[in-house]
Amino acid sequence: MFYLTPRKEIPFSFRIAIPAISIVLTIVFGFLIFSILGYDPGKALYHFFLSPLSRVDKIADLFVKACPLMIIGTGLVLCFRANIWNIGAEGQLIMGAVFAGGLALSFPNNQSILLLPFMAILGFLGGALWALIPAILKIKLRTNEILVTLMLTYVASLFIDWLVRGPWRSPTSFGFPLTEYYPEAGLISKIYFPGIGNISQLHWGVAVAIFVCIFCWFTMEKTIFGFQFKLIGDSPNALKFSGFNESNTTLVLFVISGGLAGLAGMIEVSANIGQLQPNISFGYGFTAIIVAFLARLNPVAVIISGLLIALIEVGGDSAQIALAIPKVVTGVFKGILLFLLLAGETLTKYEINLSHNQKSDLND
Amino acid sequence: MIDALILTILMTSVPLILAATGELVVERSGVLNLGLEGMMLMGAVSAFALTYASGSLIVGLLAGIVAGCLTAAIFGFFVLGLATNQVATGLALTIFGTGLSGLIGSDFVGKAIKGLPTLFPESFSNIPLIGVFFALDAIAYLSILIVFLVWIILFKSKYGLILRASGISHNSAHSLGYKVLNVRWCAVLFGGMMAGLAGAYLPLMLTPHWSEGMTSGRGWIALALVVFASWMPSRIIYGAILFGAITIMQLAGQARGWTIPPQFLSSLPYVATIIVLVLISSRGSAKYLAPSDLTRPFIASK
Numbered sequence: 001m002f003y004l005t006p007r008k009e010i011p012f013s014f015r016i017a018i019p020a021i022s023i024v025l026t027i028v029f030g031f032l033i034f035s036i037l038g039y040d041p042g043k044a045l046y047h048f049f050l051s052p053l054s055r056v057d058k059i060a061d062l063f064v065k066a067c068p069l070m071i072i073g074t075g076l077v078l079c080f081r082a083n084i085w086n087i088g089a090e091g092q093l094i095m096g097a098v099f100a101g102g103l104a105l106s107f108p109n110n111q112s113i114l115l116l117p118f119m120a121i122l123g124f125l126g127g128a129l130w131a132l133i134p135a136i137l138k139i140k141l142r143t144n145e146i147l148v149t150l151m152l153t154y155v156a157s158l159f160i161d162w163l164v165r166g167p168w169r170s171p172t173s174f175g176f177p178l179t180e181y182y183p184e185a186g187l188i189s190k191i192y193f194p195g196i197g198n199i200s201q202l203h204w205g206v207a208v209a210i211f212v213c214i215f216c217w218f219t220m221e222k223t224i225f226g227f228q229f230k231l232i233g234d235s236p237n238a239l240k241f242s243g244f245n246e247s248n249t250t251l252v253l254f255v256i257s258g259g260l261a262g263l264a265g266m267i268e269v270s271a272n273i274g275q276l277q278p279n280i281s282f283g284y285g286f287t288a289i290i291v292a293f294l295a296r297l298n299p300v301a302v303i304i305s306g307l308l309i310a311l312i313e314v315g316g317d318s319a320q321i322a323l324a325i326p327k328v329v330t331g332v333f334k335g336i337l338l339f340l341l342l343a344g345e346t347l348t349k350y351e352i353n354l355s356h357n358q359k360s361d362l363n364d
Numbered sequence: 365m366i367d368a369l370i371l372t373i374l375m376t377s378v379p380l381i382l383a384a385t386g387e388l389v390v391e392r393s394g395v396l397n398l399g400l401e402g403m404m405l406m407g408a409v410s411a412f413a414l415t416y417a418s419g420s421l422i423v424g425l426l427a428g429i430v431a432g433c434l435t436a437a438i439f440g441f442f443v444l445g446l447a448t449n450q451v452a453t454g455l456a457l458t459i460f461g462t463g464l465s466g467l468i469g470s471d472f473v474g475k476a477i478k479g480l481p482t483l484f485p486e487s488f489s490n491i492p493l494i495g496v497f498f499a500l501d502a503i504a505y506l507s508i509l510i511v512f513l514v515w516i517i518l519f520k521s522k523y524g525l526i527l528r529a530s531g532i533s534h535n536s537a538h539s540l541g542y543k544v545l546n547v548r549w550c551a552v553l554f555g556g557m558m559a560g561l562a563g564a565y566l567p568l569m570l571t572p573h574w575s576e577g578m579t580s581g582r583g584w585i586a587l588a589l590v591v592f593a594s595w596m597p598s599r600i601i602y603g604a605i606l607f608g609a610i611t612i613m614q615l616a617g618q619a620r621g622w623t624i625p626p627q628f629l630s631s632l633p634y635v636a637t638i639i640v641l642v643l644i645s646s647r648g649s650a651k652y653l654a655p656s657d658l659t660r661p662f663i664a665s666k
Contacts, residue, residue, distance in 0.1 A: 004447055004663050037467065085451050141645040144654070146396070146451055147591055148641060151634040154584065162627035289455055328466030328576065335402075335460020339438070342448035342456065350447070350663070 004350035011348075018344030019294055023308070026337045033332060039325055047322045048315035048333075057200035058314070064201045064272070066303075066310035068093070068264040068284040070209040073291035073302040074216045075257030080292055081220075082232040084253050088134070088149025089261040090285025091156035092127035096262020097269045098160055099126025101276045104186035105168065105179055115185040119266055127262020128255045130156060135254035139247045145254075153285070161278045168276065179276040188271040205267035210303060212260065217299040229253060261285060287313075290338045293345075309334065367496045369616065374500060375570060377601075377608030379404070379562040381507045383586035384593070384600045385514055386558025391590055392518060393551035394531035394544075394657040398454025399439050401583030402461020403556050407432040407563025409465040412574040415477050415567075424477075425503075425564050432560015433553050435461055440552040444545050447661035458583070466576040479572045503565055508601065510558070515597040527551060531655030534662040544662045562586070588637035594644055595654060607633045 027045065034041040052058050072089045079086045086092075100123035107115065133152060137143035161177070170180040188205050190198040220226035231239040232249050239246055269280055287309060294305035316330035383400055390397050397403075410431035415424030439457050442448045480501040491498065518524035527547055529537040534544045562582075567574050585607055592607075593599035614629035644654070 002445075006663075033467075087451060087455065137642060137645070141642060143641050143645040146398075146659070147588075148638055150398075150584065151588060151638050154581070154634045155631045158627040158631045162625050165627075166625060286455060286459070289452060290459075293452060326467055326470045328463045328470075331459050331463020332467060333463075335456050335458075335463060338452065338456035338459065339442060342442060342453055343446050346446040346448055 002352050002354050004346070005353060007349060007351055014344075014348045015296060018348060019296060019305075019341065022294075022337060022340035022344055025340050026333055029336050030333060033329070034325075037325075039323060044319055044323060044325060047319040047325075049311065051318050051322075052311055052314040060200040060202040062307055062310045062314055063206045064203065065313055066306040067203075067206045067209045067271075068268050068281070069288050069291045069309055070302055070306035071212050071264040071267070072257075072261045072285060072288035073295065073306055074213050074299045075260035076288055076292040077295060077299050077302060078216060078220065078229055079253050079257045082229050082249065082253050084138075084232075084250060084257075085146045086131060086134070086149050086254060086257050087146060087289060088131070088153045088285070089257065089288055090281060090283065091149070091153030092130045092258040092261035093265035093268070093281050093285050094153075094156040094160050095130040095265070096123035096125075096127035096259075097265035097276065097280050098156075098163065099123055099262065100266035101168075101179065101182070101269060104182040104270075105276075107186075108180060108183055110183050111185050113185065115183070116188065116270070119186055119270065120263060123262045123266025124259040125262065127265065128259035130262070131254040131258020132251075135251050138254075139250055157278075160276065160280070164276050164278055170275075177278050181275045182270065186270060187274055188267060201272070203271040205271045208263075208267065209306075212263075213299050213303050220299060261288075287334065290334055290341075293338060293341045312337075367499075369612065370496050371499055373605065373608045373612045374496075374504065375608075376611055377604035378500075378504045378507050379565045379570070379582055380586050380589055380604040380607060381511060381600055382503075382562035382565065383559045383583060384589040384604065385507075385511050385597060386555035386562075387586060388590050388593070388595060388597060388600065389514060389518070389527070389558075390551045390555035391658055392531045392595060392655055393527050393548045394534055394655050394660065394662070395443060395548050395552055396450050396454065396659045397436070397439055397443075397457070397552065397555055398451060398587065399435070399457025399461060400559050400586055401579055401581070402458040402465075403432045403435045403439075403559035404461075404563035404566075404579045404583050405465035405577065406435045406461045407560030408566045408578055409469040409472070409563075409574060410560070411564030412472055412477065412567040413468065416472060416475060421480055421568060424568060425561065428560045428564025428568075429557045430560065432556040432558070432563060434556070436552050436556020436559070439556070440549055443661070444548050444552065447663050450659045450661070462577060469574045469576065472574045473576070474573070476573050477567070480569050501569055503561070503569065511597050511601055518597065528655070530662075531657055534657050534660070538662070548662070559583070559586075585633055588633055592633075592637045592640050594640065 030045060030048065031041045034044040052062055072093065076086065076089060100119040103119050103122050130152060134145040134148040137148055138145045164179055165177045168179045170178055188203050190201065190203050192198060220229060228239065228244050228249050232246055264284065265280065269276065273280060291302060291305045291309050294308065295301035312330050312333050316327050319325045320327045383404060387397060387400055407428035411424040411428030414427035415421055435457065439453060442453045443450050480503065482499055483502045483505060484498045518528065526537065526542050530542065530544045530547045538544050563579065566578055589600060589603045589607060592603045610629055610632050614626040617624060617629065618626050
């Protein structure tokens, strides 16, 4: 058997090495899995990890896929650093999309350039309000936020399901569970590059996502506000003694992470779908948890880790099209990657010692 | 008609009872395994594959149990061996298990097997009023027995006391000389076996075929059920039947054109769980009910 002893300091090289080793090992596991399943592992890995990087328009698609992951991941980084386990980003994303969608659908003929900013605000609000429920319960009653956020995710997905099948269903959808299309002013346009034009589906939401990541990094590292966030996770007592209020910090973090998830939902619908439907997210809220861990809980690294996870998703599509490998294999990759990252986390915090006898542990 | 409805409700609740009872033991030992859905799917696909290949339901059931146990062992290795974060590791297990089961099962989509027979002769089910309770399969009766045994062991035996102590305060249990990690390993593996069995029940009994993600959220409902039962085994049975009834009612309601939207009924188990959580915490009695060291990794001090 082996046991763990806390490290006194974390070697700097670990910060880079752990994610890098985790990614390499995931690819090794991928090689093994494809071989066992009888696919040509070289070809499969090419379609998974290289083909999405082979052309500019495919790289643009990576950014589009990574957009919601980056925005949600940033919010989760802040939460997880503070030891707040909001795992209901999926539900908050849905509520954000519903709030923003409600506004867009209420003004079907609106041409105002103000519509989009107001939809963004409402999207943020929708997600934030949904996250306020676990926040208030946690602060007032010490209710476990893991379970509440998880349960509320299911409630949210049933809620949107009801909306698009019931009161919000478009009369012209031939019975399909779809709302009307948003007005033109409620859609996020593609980025126009002078002389080149649009690059695949690349839209302005991606720019917002990158801005959000950088802004949150700045807040966390350079302001007293960010200092509080870190303190609440690292040393709650120090936070108390220095006169900050833990409840307020908790509340703010829930609002920010929920709001960002809501914003991601609004952007996802306005940029890629254009109307509400039962499934607007493909597990982005859960996948973003992996993104946050891969980024080693650093908001700027979220940009890179969001792109990496997007690579696995897009690679899954291309491998399915080219080699008929079932898309579910992306789940296997994501699972293995998260396992390895978590194990890496342990290696940074503890030294592993081999021992044959645990009894000596009692003298303390 | 009513009999058929009650029978469906009972059968729907069986996998919930099994998975939730396993998870209850895990949580009582101080570990939260959010990977139920993943373990159930691995159990389901293994049970289907081996039943299909061997033609024997017993082999299939055992395969489900072993698969659940092995999947739980992955979780145990990370959470207990490496003291990783339980929430994230559990989610990783669900993502991984959903993916791997889909991959294994892709060759089995569209194939059919014959399900479990009822335990008692068919004539029993014709007994008026109580006949429906004799129309179930062996696993259904086994699930009730397991709940009873878990209750006995948890609350009437020394082992149960040690297990609960590990969940309430692992440091105290450790200083008394108990091996907290070993206790938690046993609990996690038991939880995996139960989840595997619950998963196996789906393709062997509820729907005699395999489809990707066929647990369709039952793992999460079972997790909710543990909280709903406030970590007491007997309450899992009532809770599971209640949750099963809600699921069936919304299907039946849809067929008869009820005016209540089915989504509202479907959301009831989740809302009820939140309400129970709130009630537990507002009474200030949470510390007597929820294992207080839940989700805290144990690292033996030097």
